[in-house]
């Protein structure tokens with residue numbers, strides 16, 4: 577099994593639709609021992625979702641913006657496992673006025689909240705858990721939405737994702753010496769609670785299929801989860817500082833596909 581014996585921390589499980597839930601499921605299926613994190617009022621929801629996994633994992637409290645929480649989780653992991661083989665950062669939040677197209681009106685406080693929660697937190701967790709990973713090395717993976725272009729509605733979350741991509745490269749630079757790899761998976765649109773908070777998500781999601789050469793199902797996070805599992809495993813031991821697109825190929829196309837004709841459907845030759 578791909579993740580046999582790995583001890584992994586999975587953040588970001590809120591509902592069974594969360595991308596992190598699917599990562600947790602695939603990780604357990606592939607032999608990993610996992611712990612989940614959640615915080616505040618969402619703890620109960622995460623625990624309930626956890627009971628739907630193949631083996632019910634414990635949930636530790638972790639607000640990624642709270643240094644005390646990070647310290648407490650690091651201490652807990654030290655006493656339970658002594659080391660950490662990897663973690664998934666599946667954390668994003670932007671206030672309503674930082675999304676939706678009013679980019680020029682967003683106040684600094686809202687842009688800062690989006691940046692801190694959705695990007696800086698990757699550095700905060702990587703630094704906080706370094707003591708658990710520096711002896712044996714490990715793998716850090718985060719979830720990205722392509723930030724190489726501007727999107728109609730994504731606004732300061734898009735800016736935060738650009739920062740997340742950059743932070744991935746800087747962490748890869750600084751943690752490589754410890755054998756710690758840092759990568760992100762740039763996912764196509766998936767129907768989750770976070771996605772529901774993005775106005776116009778449905779327009780974006782429905783347009784995806786017109787450009788992506790592969791079929792893209794917004795209700796199926798498994799292709800993303802399997803790629804995360806690969807990046808958390810030793811099979812990807814030569815990869816760091818990378819952005820892996822799991823988006824049906826959307827990012828590689830310059831325009832929407834033309835309507836297919838009968839002849840175009842025929843393979844050449």
Ligand SMILES: NC(=O)c1ccc[n+]([C@@H]2O[C@H](COP(=O)([O-])OP(=O)(O)OC[C@H]3O[C@@H](n4cnc5c(N)ncnc54)[C@H](O)[C@@H]3O)[C@@H](O)[C@H]2O)c1
Nearest residue numbers: 588590594595639640667668719720763765766768769770
């Ligand atoms: N759904 C999509 O279409 C899509 C596409 C590409 C990337 N992503 C990214 O995937 C990740 C997971 O999102 P999702 O779509 O599964 O939605 P989700 O709502 O299920 O997960 C978002 C998670 O972020 C957590 N979170 C928010 N603030 C936090 C904080 N301060 N500390 C700790 N956790 C916090 C929430 O509790 C929640 O579990 C996010 O980074 C998101 O940007 C989502």
